[in-house]
Amino acid sequence: MQIAVYGSSLLSSYWNGAATYYRGLLGAMARRGHGIVFFEPDAFGRQQNRDIAPPDWAKIVVYEATPEGVRDVLGQAGDADIIVKCSGVGVFDDELLDGILVNGRAGAVRVFLDVDAPATLAELRQNEAHALHAALPALDLVLTYGGGDPVMRAYAGFGARACVPIYNALDPATHHPVMRDPAYEATLSLLANRLPDREARIEEFFLRPAASLPGQSFLLGGSGWHDKPMPANVRAIGHVPTAAHNVLNVSARAVLNVARDSMAEVGFSPATRVFEAAGAGACLITDFWNGIELFLEAGSEILVARDGQDVVEHLRTLTAERARSIGEAARARILAGHTYDQRAVLLETVLAGAIAVRRDQPGRT
Known part of the structure; x- marks a missing residue:
C-alpha cells in the first residue's frame, strides 16, 4: 500500500x-x-x-x-x-x-x-x-x-x-533500558506538557504528593511549566527530547502517568508515555482509568492511584527492589503483546x- x-x-x-x-x-x-x-x-x-x-x-x-x-x-x-x-x-x-x-x-x-x-x-x-x-x-x-x-x-x-x-504501543528499538543518570534521579518523575485539560490532574497526582513528601525529590519534564508555582522539591526541566526519554524513565524510583481529563473519563486510552516507560523497565504509577487491565496488571505490572494520597502511599512503601520487579514485569508484558x-x-x-x-x-x- x-x-x-x-x-x-x-x-x-x-x-x-x-x-x-x-x-x-x-x-x-x-x-x-x-x-x-x-x-x-x-x-x-x-x-x-x-x-x-x-x-x-x-x-x-x-x-x-x-x-x-x-x-x-x-x-x-x-x-x-x-x-x-x-x-x-x-x-x-x-x-x-x-x-x-x-x-x-x-x-x-x-x-x-x-x-x-x-x-x-x-x-x-x-x-x-x-x-x-x-x-x-x-x-x-x-x-x-x-x-x-x-x-x-x-x-x-x-x-x-x-x-x-x-x-x-512500544517500539523496542526506541524505548528500552539504559544506564541511569544522576542528573535525572528522583523519587518520582513525570513527563507531560502543560495543557488546560490535564493541569488540574497534575496538581492532584503530582504537585500535591510532592508537597506532602518534602524530603523526596520530584522531576517534571515537558513544556509550559516555567511560570507554574511548585513545591521546592520539584525540579522542572522543560522540554525533554525523545532521545532522553529512556534515561529519564530509568533514573527515577517511579514514573507517573497522568491522563488528560477526557481520556480519563472515557478510559481505554493509554498514553504513549505508558509504553515508553514500560519499555525502559520503569516502575509506573498511573491515575485510574477504565481499561488499564487490558494493558498492564495493577499491583504487579503497574501501580494505580485514584488520587494524590494514593500516590503518596505508593511512594512511601515502594522499595527499590519492588520498583525494579514491577518495571521488569511491565516490560515483559508490553513486549509480549503491545509492540x-x-x-x-x-x-x-x-x-x-x-x-x-x-x-x-x-x-x-
Whole structure:
C-alpha cells in the first residue's frame, strides 16, 4: 500500500505528543513493505526543534503553514491507496479534512486518524458546525489511538462507516533500558506538557504528593511549566527530547502517568508515555482509568492511584527492589503483546478490508 499522511509532525515531538505514535506505527508499516509519505506543516517551532533526522523509511514533506502551502500538499496525494488526515495538526485542520475528500485518485481510501478521540467527540457534541459532521459519512474509516468500545459507539452514532482503535504501543528499538543518570534521579518523575485539560490532574497526582513528601525529590519534564508555582522539591526541566526519554524513565524510583481529563473519563486510552516507560523497565504509577487491565496488571505490572494520597502511599512503601520487579514485569508484558509491529499487523488488515470495500463499490467517489 502507498499511504499518504497529513499530521502534526513526525520529525519533532516539540508540543506534539503524537510524534512517538506516528513514528512507531508508520515505521512498523514501512517494515512490512508499505510506502509512507508524511506531510507536516512548518508551525509551532517544531521544525526548529526536531529530535530525529528524516527516517529512511518515509518521505517527509514539510510545507508552509499558509493556504497556498496547504493547497500544494493536498495536490500531492497522487496515487496513494490510503489518504490519512490526523487530528490536531494545529493549522488548517478543516481545510486538510475537506481536502483529502476531493484530492487523490477516486478509489483511494480516506481515513481520519484521531489521536485524541475523547476530546474530538466532546467537540462534536458541542459544535454542530464541526467539519467532521459533514466529513464522516464520506470517510471510509476512522482510526483512533484509544477509547475502546465507548469511542467506537460514539463515532458510529455520528455517522462513521467504521471506527477501529489502533492503540499506542512500544517500539523496542526506541524505548528500552539504559544506564541511569544522576542528573535525572528522583523519587518520582513525570513527563507531560502543560495543557488546560490535564493541569488540574497534575496538581492532584503530582504537585500535591510532592508537597506532602518534602524530603523526596520530584522531576517534571515537558513544556509550559516555567511560570507554574511548585513545591521546592520539584525540579522542572522543560522540554525533554525523545532521545532522553529512556534515561529519564530509568533514573527515577517511579514514573507517573497522568491522563488528560477526557481520556480519563472515557478510559481505554493509554498514553504513549505508558509504553515508553514500560519499555525502559520503569516502575509506573498511573491515575485510574477504565481499561488499564487490558494493558498492564495493577499491583504487579503497574501501580494505580485514584488520587494524590494514593500516590503518596505508593511512594512511601515502594522499595527499590519492588520498583525494579514491577518495571521488569511491565516490560515483559508490553513486549509480549503491545509492540508497534503487532499493531501494524492489525492496521494492515483493517486497511486491506477498507480497500476491498472500495473495490466492491466501484460507483463510490
